[in-house]
Structure formats: C-alpha cells, structure tokens
Amino acid sequence: MALPASSAQAATASTQIDQALRQHLQPALEREARQLGWQQPRLSLDLSLPASVEQLPACSRTPHAQSLSGRQELLARQRFRLSCTQPQWSQDVTAQAKVSVLLLVARHTLDRDQALSAEDVKIERQELARHDRSFFGKVEQVIGQTAKRRIRAGQMLTAELLDAPLWVRRGQSVTIVARHDGIEASTLGEALANGREGEIVRVRNRSSEKIIDAQVIGDGVVTSTWR
Structure with missing residues (x-):
C-alpha cells in the first residue's frame, strides 16, 4: 500500500514497521477469533527494535513483513524481516503479539x-x-x-x-424409574451422592430401604432395572 507523500514524510521507519506487523498478523488474529470464539479481540505489539532503526529513512509504502520463525503461532514471540523497496532497506526485528x-x-x-x-x-x-x-x-x-x-x-x-450441572444432589429426594420388558414403574428414593447426567450414584429406595446403584437420567430422576 503506497503512502501519500505527506504521510511518508511524517512517518518514521519504526512506526511503519509497527504498522506492517499489525497488518501481517491481522489475518491470523481474525482466524483465531473465528475458530476459538474470541469476543472483540484487540491486538498490540511488544517490539524489540535495534537502535539502527532510528537511522532508517521512512518507506514510500508500507514495508513488507516476512516471518523468520518456523512455527507461526499468533501469541508466540517471533522474528520478522521488514523490507522496503523505496528507498531500499531491510531490517530484522523481534515481536511479541499480545491479544486482549x-x-x-x-x-x-x-x-x-x-x-x-x-x-x-x-x-x-x-x-x-x-x-x-x-x-x-x-x-x-x-x-x-x-x-x-x-x-x-x-x-x-x-x-x-x-x-456439567448436578442433576442429583446428596440427600435430595429423587424419582427412581425402573423399566423391565416394556413395563415401567417409579418410586421415590434418596440420593446418597451427587450425580451428573449419565453418572451412577447410590440411591436408597424409601419404600424398601434397599440401597441400589442407579443412573442419573434427568434433573432429580434416576433409573434402575429390576433384577
């Protein structure tokens, strides 16, 4: 992207390097945000610039950024090469992307x-x-x-x-549903342990006082089979 003459004169090589790296990393930021569901991500950079950058003339267009790191993770510390065609120069820098x-x-x-x-x-x-x-x-x-x-x-x-949510809590009154050969019956019981969907918990049948293993199938509902 070419810069207007006034902008190129006002810009410094260091600010142009920062701008070029932000543009280079923006697609990776957008990709991560889509894949991971990031809400309103903001990108900032921690740049390590050598003193020689202050001597570089401003570039007539945004410098080209190339990653020198093998594994390009957005939040990993990376090395980049920034290249300008007019006037011609290149500079290696280290940058740490930060995302909030x-x-x-x-x-x-x-x-x-x-x-x-x-x-x-x-x-x-x-x-x-x-x-x-x-x-x-x-x-x-x-x-x-x-x-x-x-x-x-x-x-x-x-x-x-x-x-996952607790569907059964210790000491809670629960409904015990029993099924056998297409016949279904239910009775009340007391949970002797906490349980989530699909978990097996110990339950006391309040009618028989028998303690059984039952599977949690709903909020306050467990199931067992007649034996």
Missing part, C-alpha cells in the same frame, strides 16, 4: 459444586497468555454449570474449572 478479549470471570467467590447463574459472573477484558484456550466469552455458555473447586472472585472461568 472480553471473557467471563467470577463476580465473587464460588464454592465447590455451586451451580452458576448470570449473577455469579461478569465480563472483563483481559490479555491472553499463550496457552489460554478454554475460557468462555458468553454468559450463556456457563449458566447451570458447577464449580469443580473453589473459584476466587475475579478469576478467569475455564473449562478446567467447571463441570
């Missing part, structure tokens, strides 16, 4: 096995670390999920910290 996004954090302390509601979370802009991939950008993604362990106020919510 809108993501969910705990509004207050969350206890283990606590089910999350919209009031338990808030959206904040935070800078991402290189391996941050499993965070959440939308409130509806975490509603009903439960905390695997205690989460402090302001902590980023990630998939590693949350679990």
Whole structure:
C-alpha cells in the first residue's frame, strides 16, 4: 500500500514497521477469533527494535513483513524481516503479539459444586497468555454449570474449572424409574451422592430401604432395572 507523500514524510521507519506487523498478523488474529470464539479481540505489539532503526529513512509504502520463525503461532514471540523497496532497506526485528478479549470471570467467590447463574459472573477484558484456550466469552455458555473447586472472585472461568450441572444432589429426594420388558414403574428414593447426567450414584429406595446403584437420567430422576 503506497503512502501519500505527506504521510511518508511524517512517518518514521519504526512506526511503519509497527504498522506492517499489525497488518501481517491481522489475518491470523481474525482466524483465531473465528475458530476459538474470541469476543472483540484487540491486538498490540511488544517490539524489540535495534537502535539502527532510528537511522532508517521512512518507506514510500508500507514495508513488507516476512516471518523468520518456523512455527507461526499468533501469541508466540517471533522474528520478522521488514523490507522496503523505496528507498531500499531491510531490517530484522523481534515481536511479541499480545491479544486482549472480553471473557467471563467470577463476580465473587464460588464454592465447590455451586451451580452458576448470570449473577455469579461478569465480563472483563483481559490479555491472553499463550496457552489460554478454554475460557468462555458468553454468559450463556456457563449458566447451570458447577464449580469443580473453589473459584476466587475475579478469576478467569475455564473449562478446567467447571463441570456439567448436578442433576442429583446428596440427600435430595429423587424419582427412581425402573423399566423391565416394556413395563415401567417409579418410586421415590434418596440420593446418597451427587450425580451428573449419565453418572451412577447410590440411591436408597424409601419404600424398601434397599440401597441400589442407579443412573442419573434427568434433573432429580434416576433409573434402575429390576433384577
């Protein structure tokens, strides 16, 4: 992209290098945002420029940026070669891309096995670390999920910290559904452990006082088979 004469005169090589690298990294930023669901990403650069850059004349057009790093991860520290055709020069630089996004954090302390509601979370802009991939950008993604362990106020919510909703809680009254040869019957029981969808929990049948293993199939519903 050619620069107007006035812009080229006002620009410096260092600002042009910064602009060229931002343009070079923008497609990667947009690709990551689409694939990972980043909300309103913003890109900044931590540039390591040698002192000799101050002696370079401004380029008549945006310099061409070429990555010199084998593995081109957006958030990895990389080396680039910037080339100008008029006047002719090239310069190698090191740059660290930094990306901030809108993501969910705990509004207050969350206890283990606590089910999350919209009031338990808030959206904040935070800078991402290189391996941050499993965070959440939308409130509806975490509603009903439960905390695997205690989460402090302001902590980023990630998939590693949350679990599927608890459909059965220890001490809760549950419906035991039994099926056999097309016949279905139900009775009341008491859950002796917490359980999520598909998990097997111990349940006490309130009619017989017998303790059975039952699979969680719904909110407050477990299933067993006659033997």
